[in-house]
Amino acid sequence: MSTTPTQWYVRTKNGASGPYSTQQIKEFANNGKLPRNASIAKTQEGPWTVADKVKGLFPESVAPIVAAVEKDDEIRASDFVPDVVRNSANALTSAVSGLSRTLVSQVKNAETGIANRVDSVTSSFNSLCADGQDPTYVAKIANRVKEICTKAEEVLYIAVQSKPIANFLPDSVVLTNRRFIVFRPKMLGKMTFVDCLWRDCKDIHMAENMIGATLTLTGMNGHKEFLDYIPKAQARMIYRHGQEQEELAFHTRRNMQMEELQAGADKTVINQAIGVGTQQPQTTTSIDPVAKLTQLKQLFDSGIIDQSEFDAKKSELLRLL
Numbered sequence: 001m002s003t004t005p006t007q008w009y010v011r012t013k014n015g016a017s018g019p020y021s022t023q024q025i026k027e028f029a030n031n032g033k034l035p036r037n038a039s040i041a042k043t044q045e046g047p048w049t050v051a052d053k054v055k056g057l058f059p060e061s062v063a064p065i066v067a068a069v070e071k072d073d074e075i076r077a078s079d080f081v082p083d084v085v086r087n088s089a090n091a092l093t094s095a096v097s098g099l100s101r102t103l104v105s106q107v108k109n110a111e112t113g114i115a116n117r118v119d120s121v122t123s124s125f126n127s128l129c130a131d132g133q134d135p136t137y138v139a140k141i142a143n144r145v146k147e148i149c150t151k152a153e154e155v156l157y158i159a160v161q162s163k164p165i166a167n168f169l170p171d172s173v174v175l176t177n178r179r180f181i182v183f184r185p186k187m188l189g190k191m192t193f194v195d196c197l198w199r200d201c202k203d204i205h206m207a208e209n210m211i212g213a214t215l216t217l218t219g220m221n222g223h224k225e226f227l228d229y230i231p232k233a234q235a236r237m238i239y240r241h242g243q244e245q246e247e248l249a250f251h252t253r254r255n256m257q258m259e260e261l262q263a264g265a266d267k268t269v270i271n272q273a274i275g276v277g278t279q280q281p282q283t284t285t286s287i288d289p290v291a292k293l294t295q296l297k298q299l300f301d302s303g304i305i306d307q308s309e310f311d312a313k314k315s316e317l318l319r320l321l
Contacts, residue, residue: 006021006022007019007020007021007022007042008020008021008022008024008025008040008041008042009040009041009042009043009044010025010028010034010038010039010040011038011039011040011041011048016041016044018044025040025057026057029051029057029058030058030059034051035051036050036051036052036058037050037051037052038050038051039051040054128142128155128157128158131159131231131233131234131237132231132233132234133158133159133160133234134160137160137170137172138158138160141158141160141172141174141183142155142158144183144191144193145174145176145181148181148193148195149176150178152177152178153176153177153178153179154176154177155174155175155176156175156176156177156241157174157175157234157237157238157241158172158173158174158175159172159173159215159227159230159231159234159235159237159238160172160230160231160234161227161228161229161230162212162229162230162231163229164211164229169185169186169187170185171183171184171185171227173215173217173227173230173238175238175241175242175245177245178197178198179195179196179197179198179201180195180196180198180201180204180217180242180245181193181194181195182194182195182217182225182227194225196217196219196223197249198245198246198248198249199249199252199253200219200220200221201217201218201219201220201242201245201246201249202218202219202220202222203216203217203218203246204216204217204218204238204239204242204243204246205217205218206235206236206238206239208232208235209228211229212228212229212230212231212232212235213228213230213231213232213235213236214226214227214228214229214230214235215227215230215235215238215239217242250304253304254299254304254305257299257304258305258309258313261292261295261296261313262313289317289318289320292317293314293317293318296310296313296314296317297310
């Protein structure tokens with residue numbers, strides 16, 4: 001073969017690859033992508049010849065192959081892809097692979113976060129049913145509580161009435177970190193409730209009976225709510241949580257009342273006339289010390305303040321007389 005055609009095809013195991021220009025086929029031969037024993041032709045159908053027999057295709061300094069043996073299965077079409085295309089493809093593959101790893105990581109983190117939240121909600125709900133409460137009814141009450149709870153309010157405990165006969169529409173009491181709520185269901189899916197903030201709660205009383213226990217919830221205004229046939233274990237939990245919240249409310253009320261007394265004792269108004277020969281008016285106060293002493297005595301009698309605090313505030317008020 002003495003002349004060089006203007007285009008070439010290389011036979012691979014998947015068929016003919018090409019066409020390639022004379023310059024391209026020479027570059028493949030020079031950089032080792034085209035073996036000397038490769039089959040090449042100027043058409044896709046052939047006739048095929050060994051690349052080493054094409055004059056001027058390979059550098060003369062390289063010794064010719066003694067025996068030309070066709071090994072089509074060793075030649076791949078991808079071997080003749082230009083380096084710039086191959087590099088771009090590799091870069092794209094790496095980018096896609098990195099993006100895939102990032103997405104997989106984000107999905108796994110999201111799954112973990114959702115699983116943790118589900119576990120937390122499940123654990124919290126299970127704790128509300130730990131003393132024999134009906135899970136279905138507790139879930140119903142919990143959903144109703146969410147409708148009236150404030151943003152920072154959370155449910156601490158739910159107790160459900162368990163009557164020995166016809167316990168179709170049981171009453172329930174819900175304790176949150178801000179108040180206690182008594183739910184009383186009615187016919188046709190209706191439900192009424194009475195609630196009281198802990199700061200306005202005076203007392204929670206429990207009395208165990210032959211069957212269950214009776215809870216009495218009393219507000220500072222004297223209003224009382226009774227719930228009977230509360231399972232004893234649930235009644236004890238209501239009482240325990242109630243005592244803890246009452247203690248916190250007691251200290252809150254005490255601090256507010258002490259601050260009010262302190263502010264009242266510190267408020268004095270002094271009127272002073274300016275000028276020669278005018279009579280100086282007496283110092284007057286904007287509070288009634290006698291009324292404040294009466295209020296202070298009531299705080300002492302109710303146990304909100306102790307003897308030392310009573311004596312200290314009493315001295316301050318007496319100085320105003």
